Amino acid sequence: MHILKIFFLLYIMNIVSIIIHECSHLLTSLLFFGGYEEISIGNLFYFHFTKKIKVSPIIFSGYVSVGQEKIIEFSYVKICVFFLIGPFASFVLGYLFYFQVSTLLFRLIGIYNMLSAIIFLLPLPNTDMYNMIRVVSYKVKTEK
Secondary structure (H helix, E strand, C coil): CHHHHHHHHHHHHHHHHHHHHHHHHHHHHHHHHCCCCEEEECCCCCEECCCCEEECCCCCCEEEECCHHHHCCCCHHHHHHHHHHHHHHHHHHHHHHHHHCCCHHHHHHHHHHHHHHHHHCCCCCCCHHHHHHHHHHHHHHHHC
16 A cells, blocks of 8 residues: 555655646746747646646656747747756755655655656657757748
8 A cells, every 4th residue: 555655645746746847848938939830748648727728647757838830939049958957956856855854755756747747858759858959940930
């Protein structure tokens, strides 16, 4: 029973981590781009709260869509900040869990968040860095 409790807590903290990561992208899009097309928290079996907000009970990922045609109108700095703010938020959350809370479970959650931030910065498919490179490349091609 103790193991189930630990997995449940890890799953809840994963949900919190994803929501904080995606909300950092959302706030940046509102600040820099004046809006967003869609935000999704989770994957599979979406509940549409509004036309722009999708939430799933199965939460292992998420995204904030601004729209490629809209985002390329802005500066490279704003584009990069939009994509890098999520990993930064994940790293800060991991740092806080690891160094500010002394229990083993929260330290593991801190390590998970810091490792997630590092993975988000690798140019692997569906990571923040990969999407940033894709959008910046598209912007460079359209400016020629």
